[in-house]
Amino acid sequence: MVTSLLERELKRGSTEVLILALLDERQRHGYEISQLIEERSNGTITFHTASLYPTLYRLEEKGLVDGRWVERAGQRRRRYYRLTRAGRKALAKQRSTWDTFFLALDRVAGVRHA
């Protein structure tokens, strides 16, 4: 039970930082985000599309990302997300938290991080 709760928290926290990191580069739509996570992790993070959108909406609600509909010629209307200033700050903070976390894991459990 405890493990599953931790897993869920971990997953949730990691999903957030993954999304924020991808949006840090440029604005993207939901499908692109899900594809990129899968591609860049070489398929190791089979990321459930189910949690992508609730996460995006939560981030939007917190004011960390900003979503808006964009229409481009010859393409279907898509909702693009970009990082807000608050999102950028949150990303920096999360990155440093993860850094500390991996360092601790390394020291305690001998888990190396790249």
Place this chain on the structure above:
Amino acid sequence: MPDWKQRLYRTFEANGQACDVDVLEELSTHAAAAYDTLRAQGRDASEAERRVDDLIDVWVREAADLHRRPKRASSIPPPAAGGVPLAGLMQDLRYGLRLLGRQPGFAAVAILTMALGMGATTMLFTVVYGVLLKPLPWADADRLVRVTETRQGRTGRVLGTVSNGTFLAWRDHRSTIEDLGGWLTQTATLTGAGDPVRVAIIPTTPSLFPILRVRPLIGRLFNEGEGARDQPGLVILSYGLWQERFGGRSEIVGHLIQFDDKPYSIVGVMPREFAFPDRETRAWTAWSVPPVTGKGGVLVGVIFRAMARLRDGTTPAQAAAEATSRARSAPDMGLAARALFGAVGAIDVSAVPELQAITADVRPAILVLLAGVALLLITATANVASLQLTGATTRRREMAVRAAIGAGQRRIVRQLVIENAIVGLCGGAAAVALAAGLQRLLPSLLPAGFPRLDAVALDMPVLSFAAAVSVLASVACGLLPGWHTRRVNLVETLSENGVAPIGGAMRSPIARTRTLIMAGQVAIACMLLVGAALLTRSFVSLIRADRGYDPVNVLTGRLPLPPAYPAERRSQLLEALLDRLRVVPGVTHAAYSTGLPLVSSGGFSAFNMRSPRNPDAEIEVQAIQRFVSPDYFPAMRLRLVAGRTLSDADTAATPPAIVVNRTFARQYLGDHPLGFHIPQRGPRAGGLRFTDEHADCEVVGVVDDMRQDSVDAPLQPEMFAPFKQIVPASIGNFDPILVIRTTADPTTYVSILRGLVHEQAPALALDSVTTMEDRVMTSLAKPRLYAVVLVWFAVFAVLIAGVGLFGVLSFSVAQRTREIGVRSALGAQVHDIVALVLRQALWIVGIGVLFGLAAALAGVRLLSTFLYGVSPHDPLTFIVVPIVIVAVAVIACLVPARRAAKVDPLAALRAG
């Protein structure tokens, strides 16, 4: 390709899950993209579809989390808690602009109302500033004073003048003033510089220019001692005349020109900006004030305008006291003084600051109009504030929410003030544009002779005033609704449904404030309407006033004669002209005269004679004296009171005859004026030499009094003498005035008259040819202007009040829909509902009218000096004005009342 949106929707619905349209669309684009990718990877359609369907199943399971929630309040920047006052200003500004953009109708009405109110105010302020406040263009102009002399309280025959006796006595012994300058006004025919032309010239003492502290552009000014009668003529040209007639050539000094055939040597040219006493003046000639005792001991009396420059530290009162004491010790001008002032007796000299003196005539009117425009501005501002209050009612929820998420009172008020500032500044800009347009029209709108018109301009002080007014008005408009948001209660506001409780329409503070504003607007409209009605009635009385003559169908014109024109030749020319005119079809009478009302008095006379009542006593007579041809009486339709008028039978061969007016007869001749003999012999001022020098002249007739200029000026004693009995040379130089009575429109005779003059004397040209009616209307230009302006103000004020009332009632009906529904359901008839609305309207209007009339009654005192033939408390005006206001109110009520009558009780109750 499947319709993913449809499929998503159905799947969600089939599983009892709802999903936002927005989210549904986003998921469907994801589904479509996934399907495309799978197909591109080579999967067949059914495989790809199955995989995407799996994805949709996952989403449906997580549906509880698939909701986009509104952003948190924290994304709205918190109000700057007094720290940085301007934080969020741009945001408020953008919001205000967006808000106005969303309500273009409201924005247009508000901006237009403000533009109108402020445009009129700015326009009037340009006049107030330019005419009354802007310093005169001379150095240390506040030390310039206009000098005026009165004798026994009577001013000179020409208003605002001094006599030569007083002028010289003061100038020779002055201590309070640096110097004293005097000038006459004349028109003369300029020759020797292109075609002959009539120009306005000013003979002036050399001292005048140094008093004004001005320098010539080229050449020099007059030197002390120049301008005496026996010296050659000297002239200084205006810039305009120099450019027009001499092409701006600089070697002009020393060149000779002629005014009325007398040569003048040009000594200088004044700069372009120099205009004295007005822009019409084209040249200044050197003139010296003649001494009271002329050659051979003859007494000489002249009246002219004069100005002095005070020494530093002296006051106008000190100067006036010194002038009075010097004037009282001046040589006695005898009968000349009586002829010129209509009185002999204690001399008083006044010294009034120049600016005050030249604007005295128009100052009270401008100030009254300024008060009128201030009322208009108040009512326009109140209208916008009232509109804002309506907005404030419907925006209570917005304000409540803003307050709840942390916006402070100051922030909310600031938002409202900024919204109004946008309206105010737009209105202000439109007002300046309006004023700029009107200002171009000003010269054609204002009567001729309106002082300082060239000083009226949209300059910095005026623009600053307009900016200040627009900012103040917007702040006033914004503070009122802002003040009402003070007490906005979130829970109450959000829980109420925007419909007033029964009977509550007037109970809310906003409704009460609007009612008050409305009553105030009605009161202002009422005041302005009373003023406009009184001035209009007064103007009509002025037109209809009995002037003692009939101005309809009379053509008049002046025939300027050169001074060298021989007196005998003059009589021949005029008689020949009359003979030709009399045979023109449609001309019933043709005459000439030395004087005509509204043109020239003709001349003045003063002499002593024995009293008709007491043969042992001598009385002092002073009168206007004019020489006329016999048809003058029928041409002007003067009413004969007794005896006969002059006729062609009065010639050099018959005993001298004169006709006097009723005032002369009453003042000097007693009950039996006819047959009285007025002596020719003895001392007299004002030449009246009959060909029979020894005979007394007999009063043969009395005519009714004739108003010379304004109808409210005191009546003057007058004498009419026949040209044919007078020694032509004794009349001296004068420009005869032709008077022609016609049966039809007199303007059609202008070319005939000009043609006849040209035929008789090709070298002469008629001057100021116009109908007598036009002269009367021109003399009424100022009262007409004041009436027209005030009527416009009143019309706008009534319109604004009407629109305001319409707004208040429409709003009230909308708010009371439920109440009206309940009343209808309980059996109220249509007329009861209409009466309900009307009652509310009449209640507001009643209070407004009551206060308006009371204020008007108190305020008409200001108007009383402008009124003629109508009492300031004119009952008709005070009865008709409320009727007009009530009529406008009823019209304003019609639409809201109809709307109220059409309220469907069922719908209203259901909505409630």
